[in-house]
Amino acid sequence: MWSEQAWLAGDRAPGREIHRGLPGYYTIFFPSLKNHKVVLCEGSVEAAYCVWLEWDNDVIAYYPQPYTFTWETERGPMRYTPDFYVLHAQVANHFTEVKPDFQQLTTRTRFKLHSFVVQCQAWQIEWRRADKQQLIPPHVFTNLPYLYFHGFRVNDLEQAYLLDSLSCYKKSFTLGELLSSAYPPSLRDIYHWPFRGELGTDLSQPRNRRSLIQQGNCEGG
Structure with a gap:
């Protein structure tokens, strides 16, 4: 089960391998000042999210693919790794899922995310979502x-x-x-x-x- 204290005390390595060079995926190496290192992003929308995190003065640091959750559902076992975990100075720390468009999800992905939201209430963790329309407005x-x-x-x-x-x-x-x-x-x-x-x-x-x-x-x- 997720323990923020234990995770922060560890190496904070990604919970799954970040896709690199696979069909449908491309990696952007985002130079993060807040993390003092390069953050690997799976596509331009995740990189756009990093820009907003760098701009938000309340954000201390953020980590890609931070932790893999597992739980049981009526459709069988589920595994899910959020795209980012974000540490804040004042507001609550949270996981974030970044998608180009949440209206274009497969049925399985839609079910998994909905089920995870329910689990978040039981686990007392905060989860957010961000899409291309939200992250890339004009100008x-x-x-x-x-x-x-x-x-x-x-x-x-x-x-x-x-x-x-x-x-x-x-x-x-x-x-x-x-x-x-x-x-x-x-x-x-x-x-x-x-x-x-x-x-x-x-x-x-x-x-x-x-x-x-x-x-x-x-x-x-």
């Missing part, structure tokens, strides 16, 4: 991965320089104004801070030099 998802990957691995010197540069600006300014300064901060740092929520910006709009940036902490997620 917002175009901006989030762009900011994440273009602001990857900012160093302390870059962050200190940006902080010093911002003291010369009013509360709101455009991206073009910041880039037009005599000695602008690095683009990597400019993209990193909005992703982390240290600078505000409208993620629903395409990014360009007219994009408005606001100083002040804006929580991600």
Whole structure:
């Protein structure tokens, strides 16, 4: 039976082998800053979910294919491995199943997931689901991965320089104004801070030099 305490004390290895190179599967190696290592994802939708987890300031870490559950049903024994286990600072930790479309499941998969939801109540664990429509809305998802990957691995010197540069600006300014300064901060740092929520910006709009940036902490997620 699942024990979060025992699992966290272990090696946190995947509960099943992640599909690599099989027909219908392709692996994306997602570079996770929160996990300090590459996370293996089975397809673009799982990778999209990782971007949201990186953006959510309450998420501490997350793990793919964390644990394989087994239980009995009227149709026989069931085995199921959720796609992720997510650790939070404030809200409840949870398992997540990621699918392109939960309306397009096979009858067996639909039954298994429904049965697992019932079991979650008995086991007192939280399970969520995420689909492509939820994870990849227009513009917002175009901006989030762009900011994440273009602001990857900012160093302390870059962050200190940006902080010093911002003291010369009013509360709101455009991206073009910041880039037009005599000695602008690095683009990597400019993209990193909005992703982390240290600078505000409208993620629903395409990014360009007219994009408005606001100083002040804006929580991600």
